[in-house]
Amino acid sequence: MADTTSSGTTARTERPGGDLGRRLVRRRTELGLTRADTADRAGMSCSYLRYLEESSAAIPGRSALLRLAAALETGVTSLTGGETEAPPGREQAARHAELVALSDAECRRRLGTHGVGRLAVTTADGPTVLPVNYTVVDGTIAFRAAPGTAPAEALGRRVAFEVDHIDEAMSGGWSVLVRGRARQAQEPATIRRLTERAYSAPWAGGRRELWVCVDADEITGREIRQIPADLDDDPPRQA
Template structure:
């Protein structure tokens, strides 16, 4: 198991993860670009997307990992917490300055801010 500080450090080394949310009462997982800002994972998304709709005030999960398929080693970090949709133009502009862009092109975007309430991770090593 990884401690919180190592989990946060590893979160800062990647740029794409997977977000888990609910769509029509069913679990959905999608790839998402992201950045870290304070205690939030910020994920750009189109304002009309299913991801934006599924994140409004919901508790979400976000996972990032890295694997070496030859050595069969790697790590995985999961974040769980409440989310909010950031659509205020000033706040969106401030988050745009982080340089992260939506996974899919969109004409209007905002950000999902997932507060890191639970952060857990583990190293994967071959037997």
């Protein structure tokens, strides 16, 4: 469908055509990138990227997928949906890799403004890890919970909160770990602000009226990166 602008020109409405197109649009929107920005990063024409986003029949080659994944700071499997049912980490380890620490600023950048993270809390049933939809507002991690549920048991306790990303194609990934105390948002103005800033309602649905905030007193991160072969002087290990 096309929209007519005030100047009389025709502006094409972005309408993702297939699963790949939807993932491309969603990811570049998360990064605040326009189609032109993404095409420039990936070294491809804007018209070709439009085709990939809007055609349900688009089947790009591996080279194009790798460039798009790099441009969108994600993995090929995330773009193609190859990780939707299988557990992550099924590929072999890269031959040349290193584990590096992420700076505080980089950790916060990876956390972003919203996403799905894992809450680790000790409940009446023992240590528990739960996925939750979270929002970051003024440096504080916040998520919704229903009274009497495991996430609500985090209130008043020291918890851990983790987000990560696995790149199957490169046998790498990163993780960010936040430790802090969980508290309930009680001020009406705070609750209203969190509700307004929330990117999405909880994916699991249902009524979740409590806002749980995690005030970070420690944040660390690590990333597995591949080392260029010419920089790795260690000989391969013998089996």
